[in-house]
Amino acid sequence: MVTASAPHCRATVLAADIGGTSGRFALFAMGGESLALAARVELPSAAAGGFEALVRSAMDALAPSGRDLPAPSAAVLAVAGPVRQGRFCLPPNIPYTLDLDLLPSGLLPASSLLVNDFTAQAHGCRVLGVEGSDPVLPGTMDAAETQAVVGPGTGLGKAALIPDGRGGFVVGSSEGGHAAFPFNAGEERLFQDFVLRATGEPFARWETVVSGSGLALLNRYLTGEVLAPAQVSASLNAEAATTEWFARFLGRACRDYVLEVVARGGVYVSGGVAAKNPLFLSHWAFEREFRASHTHPELMAGVGVRLVRDQNVGLWGAAALAQRLAEPVCDQRLSR
Structure with missing residues (x-):
């Protein structure tokens, strides 16, 4: 209100x-x-x-x-x-x-x-509040602390809700979706090579991977099928390799942004890809990747995650x- x-x-x-x-x-x-x-x-x-x-x-x-x-x-x-x-x-x-x-x-x-x-999006999360979202992972959702907003859609958006010290907040927007995506060693590096060949870009960006087009690209790499993002979404289930990989990458996006802005107050996940595919957030690979931090495990263990239902x-x-x-x-x- x-x-x-x-x-x-x-x-x-x-x-x-x-x-x-x-x-x-x-x-x-x-x-x-x-x-x-x-x-x-x-x-x-x-x-x-x-x-x-x-x-x-x-x-x-x-x-x-x-x-x-x-x-x-x-x-x-x-x-x-x-x-x-x-x-x-x-x-x-x-x-x-x-x-x-x-x-x-x-x-x-x-x-x-x-x-x-x-x-x-960040202002909207504050307007709708916790009541306008569904719980994904238990943990702190506290508007008195910095909160992160991460949203995969056509691209990947990020913003931070930062307390101003006077009972209000300011929003720090971001173009972090265009920064380089951090692939892990092993098969992820093979996917990286595939992404670079497919896009012709000098490096893979976050939104090249964690977005609607990224979902289609990932599914193409894993299955050989050339499908639109909506077609991929319609074909997914919890056991699909595409689901596991994308859930892992989305968990990485949320974790890394929490660490970048020290979002002890929780994460709101918005965007059409997440809202239309809640199985990415309920998949075990999302939680495992989100909580994984060998330097700040206690911080990441205490952060809550919620899915914004309202695409408006x-x-x-x-x-x-x-x-x-x-x-x-x-x-x-x-x-x-």
Whole structure:
């Protein structure tokens, strides 16, 4: 639940979560002490032809549902890539640039920002709280400590929720999904060679391995089958080698990020790959890899892991940020 500073102001905010596969857009109604999801649309992001075209299509699609709502007074668009000054992003998995300053006047509210998609995911995890997730591994889930958010989807996102010392928190976003993946010795090195040949990249990145496309690549290596990620997901069971390997790699991603940011407060695992394939998190290989640390075994033994059920978590986080932009507008209305 998100609290508004102007409890009697009736206002609307626009939130978006734009990834490499799809762009989710939603209108949220502000009022009282909560945000309410009023209308939502999902569009293919890569096929949109450009940022303006995607936003215009989304606004047109939301218009019928938003007839009885005031026009949005603020907007926050979360995008899968590094954001510059809240206005510009050149995303790695979307074939066009996102630049708020190049959009026609009036297409979005004057108070609009871009944020990294996992900045929004992290805020969304705090909005939904523990109640919006399922337990995976026992251990501490404490918002007073640093918490990690890790999410495999089209790519691999990471963020940290860090206490600010005043009862609040700040979010540290990350492009760690593009860092080099740490393969172990043995057969993993053979898979590494396969990945390099298949992708032509100079080194295998985290999101080359722990993502939807990584799942398809891994299954191709282990079985010889050339399948789309959704087809692989549909064919998996707990005994499949692909399940064991991917669970191990996802456990490694979560463990290493916990160590990087000292996330004693727990891990939220989000993203479509995890939400659609919870068997990766319940598999023994996930827990074994996540807990494995010869330098900090006590730290890793105490960290809890939860799976975020709601795939709109990024929208909730973007809406919470948009609400902050809209609050001065509400204050102005109430002062009249």
